[in-house]
Amino acid sequence: MTKKRDTAGKTTIYDLARSTGASPSTVSAALSGTWRSRRIKESTALEIQRLAEEQGYTTNLQARGLRKARSGLIGMVVPAHFTRFFSSMSQIFEDHVRARGMCPVVVSTLRDPAEERRTVETLISYAIDSLFIVGATDPDALSDICAAVNLKHVNVDLPGTKAPSVITNNYSGARQLTREILKSMPRSGDPLRGKVYFIGGAQWDFATAERIRAFRDVVAEERGESADGLIFAQSYDPDVSAGDLRDLCERIGGLPAGLFINSAFVFEGVLKYFATLPPEAFNNIVIGCYDYDPLASFLHFPVIMVRQSVDQLIAEAFRLIESDVAGAPCLQIEPELIRPRTFSSSPNETFHHRIPN
Amino acid sequence: MTKKRDTAGKTTIYDLARSTGASPSTVSAALSGTWRSRRIKESTALEIQRLAEEQGYTTNLQARGLRKARSGLIGMVVPAHFTRFFSSMSQIFEDHVRARGMCPVVVSTLRDPAEERRTVETLISYAIDSLFIVGATDPDALSDICAAVNLKHVNVDLPGTKAPSVITNNYSGARQLTREILKSMPRSGDPLRGKVYFIGGAQWDFATAERIRAFRDVVAEERGESADGLIFAQSYDPDVSAGDLRDLCERIGGLPAGLFINSAFVFEGVLKYFATLPPEAFNNIVIGCYDYDPLASFLHFPVIMVRQSVDQLIAEAFRLIESDVAGAPCLQIEPELIRPRTFSSSPNETFHHRIPN
DNA sequence: ATGAAAGCGCTAACAA
DNA sequence: TTGTTAGCGCTTTCAT
Secondary structure (H helix, E strand, C coil), X not given: CCCCCCCCCCCCHHHHHXXXXXXXXXXXXXXXXXXXXXXXXHHHHHHHHHHHHHHCCCCCHHHHHHHHCCCCEEEEEECCCCCHHHHHHHHHHHHHHHHCCCEEEEEXXXXXXXXXXXXXXXXXXXXXXXXXXXXXXXXXXXXXXXXXXXXEEEEECCCCCCCCEEEECHHHHHHHHHHHHHHHCCCCCCCCCCCXXXXXXXXXXXXXXXXXXXXXXXXXXXXXXXXXXXXXXXXXXXXXXXXXXXXXXXXXXXXXXXXXXXXXXXXXXXXXXXXXXXXXXXXXXXXXXXXXXXXXXXXXXXXEEEECCHHHHHHHHHHHHHCCCCXXXXXXXXXXXXXXXXXXXXXXXXXXXXXXX | CCCCCCCCCCCCHHHHHHHHCCXXXXXXXXXXXXXXXXXXXXXXXXXXXXXXXXXXXXXXXXXXXXXXXXXXXXXXXXXXXXXXXXXXXXXXXXXXXXHCCCEEEEEECCCCXXXXXXXXXXXXXXXXXXXXXXXXXXXXXXHHHHHHCCCEEEEECCCCCCCCXXXXXXXXXXXXXXXXXXHHCCCCCCCCCCCEEEECCCCCCHHXXXXXXXHHHHHHHHHCCCCHHHEECCCCCHHHHHHHHHHHHHHHCCCCCEXXXXXXXXXXXXXXHHCCCCXXXXXXXXXXXCCCCHHHHHCCCCEEEEECCHHHHHHXXXXXXXXXXXXXXXXXXXXXXXXXXXXXXXXXXXXXXXXXX
């Protein structure tokens, strides 16, 4: 008859201590891997481990966490799960966390500053050991919360001024994309339709601002023009962007020769509008999208894409958070330009690579 | 000078007790919401709460969890984050969890049975209060682990026999999809190319098996034929499936009139193969995909899709897990058939809805 | 090479 | 209406 154990069949180190004849502290050492440095006899440790295994013992991580004031959890807040970019972030993040023998906790905050703060506080309450802040609307506010409890953290994708950040080089990516669009665009005398237009995103958004800056610079360099009338960045909302594009097309009398689309979401809206147009409308158009979706390569017009390096972003974030960096450095990762599968001004040749049989 | 507090600036109920003059248990009650039933004077409770707020107190959830033997965490294991289906699961799951004032923990297990078990055990070690098992390779093995510690859990997307399950009605969805493909397919005398083929997935996979069963049934009913030579389900791997399709096309002398594609991943592989074909190859083809991707609606041939109702799946899973059901019932949720944006046997008319200006 | 004991921060009887 | 006390299961000095 046990004293009080059996609080749900859960074995504890005390149970193990009793069955092995060792003391709880010895059992603890044998099971937590510290037994070598505690000079527990190897045979003792092994025996305890064997018995633990046999009894189906699992460490109560809450108890350990409480005692050690750290949980073995690593947190990440993301704006949303439902995008390729962020969900691949979660995936890569998990890999890294698991490689370190810890447990990942990814929570989305829906771009809501209040939710961001609440979530971070919750994670802190669970004593997470470090925090990855991805695409937060107000990174510095979160930094303050973390700083108050001495929690190591790093900003990813959107930079802050109070913690190290690792972001994609939006300026460089947008430069490449704009240049590639211009290079692929048919030269046209049309003063309106012959230009490249920027669609989607929000001016207050850091990433959008950088991309617009790049867009302006490249347009000026390559065409010697101001991009003033060419930018429509009201919102990331697909329908709003589609509306902007429709208005534009109605004003300039058709699709423009080039289009810089600021995200995969915006692209979806644009496609909905495209679906209302006849196929001839696409004969001389080139699309650039600052985001990556494999299916886009198979549309009936060429799409140039920018793919951010999620691997590097996360890998560098870990490096930063694990090496005691001072201050708030901001690492910029170069994104990759994805050219169309095949390029041709005539959509009829788009998929013409090889004839089977 | 405090006795020993200040273990990192973290305020505890003892700090609060000292500053308010109340006892720790009163503070605890005031802060955990149980003060009404403990008949704490309202003014006392309010005062404590005010002070807690002021001092930036946050409950140590590990301590609370340890004491209460539950953590406030709700776990979910998914095969991967990086798919629309699973990532929208995570999103919806989070909403539900948060609506209940708890904290979601979603972890992916990469369809690795060992990883699945390890992850579930880890989550249990953190004393999660319930567990959602999504698309596990061996749900019953996980059920055993949960049962050993009396953990409530539910299977989602893939059924088990030892816990309640809620899954998509694969048979019904595949029936609808197959029928719609057949209905849209041009009648053809060609004994090989005039048929509908099933591509992708794995025979051992429950979902695939159900879909194949439906496929066979509908082909028999509608065409009075056996589907024996029409099914190629070796793997979910995009490239393997693409290879199967290529071999098939080479054998039958071109693309078949109809294609049942068993997942979005497989579809990607198929597209890669399609990219090697001339546009004329698609003139008389209809594609069905058992999965949903909005971009697929904008390809240059009609794509019929099946969209699973993530909302219902999760909502019913919560209902099951929260209502003490006996046994292991299996709820089937009807998926939705997404017809092509426009339908025409000639790809040239596909996007021809409206001419602007 | 191991055991005893204190305590992580919180909650819940049981007292008062 | 509130305080006292005893743990939750684990780690970690400090003894031995």
